[in-house]
Amino acid sequence: MNIVLKVLLFFIFLGLGYGYNYFINRDVEFNNLGVKFYEQAKYEDAISQYDKALELKPKESLYNYNKGVALFYLKDYNRALVSFDNAIKYENKKENIILSDNYSKRGATYYELFKDKEALEDIDKALSLDSNNLWGLYYKTMLTASNKNYTGALSYIDKYINLDKTNPDAYSIKGDILYYIGETEKSNSSYLKSLELNNNSYLVNFSVATNYFMLSDYKSALKYYKNALKIEPNNYLNSFYVGYTLYKLGEFDDALKYFDKSYLLEGGKNDHLVKMYKLYLLDKLNNKKELGLFLDDNYKGINIADIKGLLEIFEKKGYLEFKEALEIYKLK
Template sequence: MRISLTLLCIVSLSLVTTTYAQRQRSGTNRDSDRRNVEFLLAEAEKYYLIEDYSKALDAFFKVIEEDDKNPVAHFKVAQIYILEERYKSALSYAQSAVDFDPDNKYYYLQLADIHARLTNYADAARTYEELMKRIPGTDEYLYELAALYLFEREIDKGLKTYRRIEEAFGKSSEISYQIQKILIAQGDVEKAIEEAESLIEAYQDEPEHVFALVDLLLNQGQNGRAIPYLEGALRDFPENNRAHLVLADLYRREGKADSGIEHLTLAVTDEEVNLDDKLRLLTGYILLVPDNEELAASLKTVTASLVDTHPAAPQAYGIYGDLLFQAGDKSGARAQYIKGVELDPSNFEVWQNIVAIDWEEQNYEQVVTHTEEALELFPNQALLYYYNGHALYLQKDYEESTFALEQGKRLAFRNPDLQGVFHGLLGDAYNALKQYPKSDRAYEDALRLDPDNLFVLNNYSYFLSLRGENLNRARDLSTRLVELEPDNSTYLDTHAWVLYQLGEYQSAANYLKRAVNQGSPSGTILEHYGDVLYRLNRVDEALKQWERALEEGGHSELLNQKISDRQLYENQ
């Protein structure tokens, strides 16, 4: 027994010793493993920092082999894959990092980022939700969460998230405007307006929120509803020039232009208001002038103030000219336009206005002067050559007229309609110069572009009849003319005179009778009618028409002799 007990003690002591030794070796191994993992992580991080991502990956993978639940290694592998844009490869490692250390916010952020890059917005949103639920103090990521819900068309969730942001951080204009946009998109305009009003209430010293609400109302077609907000803004901020601008515009839109004049005046005379905004606003008012004489008078004062406020701005004179033109003061308008081009001659539209007024007033000398000035600046504008050449023609300066018209014709090659006008006028000018081949060619060119050009059909056929040349062509042209305009007395006269030259007196008389019966016939038509009647041996009737032509005026130099001698005389 004593031996046995001794042996048992020896064995027990041996087991204890062995167990202790094993425990010693086990603890030593763990420390060694930890040190090895730490060493491998340090090596991997070294390669990562010098951007040798291939070696860094190998090293991090070795860490995972040693410690497959090491969150840092999984996080870093995912990070390298992100840098290499291998997002699908990164996803599982990022998820593992979160799983192995669910209290590290950066792991959630990485995972959410990868989901977003893969357009897995729902998964990204879910990751942010898990982050904020698990880790306190991460409400700042509500902004990203809201954006993700909107990407996913989860509008209600996005709206609720914005409300959570307001609960966490208080009211802000940025979030309030987002909420307003969502409510409008959902068709709940009234709630959007309430939201805008709550923002105004929260920031009473910031008038821009009032204007944001006004814009909202205007976009919804609720112009009248916007006015009280602006009036209130002016009570709180009387120096706010933008409120005057918008109110002036709103009153005009609401058909209350007279109420807007005061605000318009204050806006226009405020040097801090942008000139373009003033011009835009005034343009809307000027369009109302033809139907409102009182408004026209008020606007003249306002626009004169604009010129006083901006004496060096050519646009100010231009819009003053526009107002006077609309009010019927064409000469006054031209004077303002001229002041404008003296300051800035590069505005072609203003030159057009000047020339158009000259033309309307039949001041052809001024047309020539102003078109020549404009052509110095705009030598490639065909329209200026048209006005210049036509005015010269009307002044009987045919040589200069043909030069201008030929220039314009070449420039109008991309505009067939305008080119046809040039050809027609050239036909007239060359005819006046007795350069008949050029004249006929110009008319034919015009008719090739437009076979039914009334102006050309009339003049070409009439001049051929006066020359007594190519009368069959003249008859074709004048026949088409009266087919197109059967009740035009001038065209009936032209066709009749072609027939007269062809000796078809009865047909000519029929057309001239129709021309006379149109009412208020010219002296030329009456004289022609008398000539035709004379050819038909109806002398008394011819004399009567000649006498009417004498009373009417606009007849030939031979008319008095025809009447006194009761005899037909014709130019040879």
């Protein structure tokens, strides 16, 4: 065989080798590309790549798992559930940490589908395989709290935080639990830690404000209600609570401005507290003309003394008693 033919055959075999490796590794390449898209929060693009990998290896547990996680973040929970079922079905390594991850993700998916029984079974299985599984601890907290076992829930979220101090949601959940058991100051400390990690959460800012309000620290409450208002400026309740806090501080002119704004936003015209506090301050500030017009437009046949009486019930007895009192005037 001459030298030219040998060289030619060498490159042919070399090319076949590369081609063989190229085809047998395509599923890995598709999966890796999917992971890159996932890390950029491009979940649909990630799923497209995982699907290509699954076309080549439909029984690969990892690819099913990765697809399930991306679907979970798209809130496509039913399809995510199918992927996690397959991930568990085809997992052959039987390593505790891998199995724990699969069960915790499927348990989380069941939870988001309001299937608490199935969720609890999977979360417990996940934690039995790996007691430090973060998803497992997070959803065990949620499931335990939903059964009003707040002491148990607190122990799970504390363990989570000991393992991961970077998740603002964990501190927020701990704040909620402490609020439910009446630990208002401790609740606020946890909410404030959450805001250190993410100060753009409407719910956490609102919760901090409400706790300060309950503690009669109206100046601090005002700061966080205003933060919540910046995040959701078109929520009429935000404007109302800023106004209500200013009212508590005796800043009646400014309070009225926020009650006015709340009334004009969607939902405000149907809220009796918004309208009644506006009327109360119009009377307090001796704006008789606007008081008369606003009273006629909203409460014809009811005088300002009745309005004051209803607000007194709200201040002293709370919202439920206030709602019952409205029925006397046939107000819904």
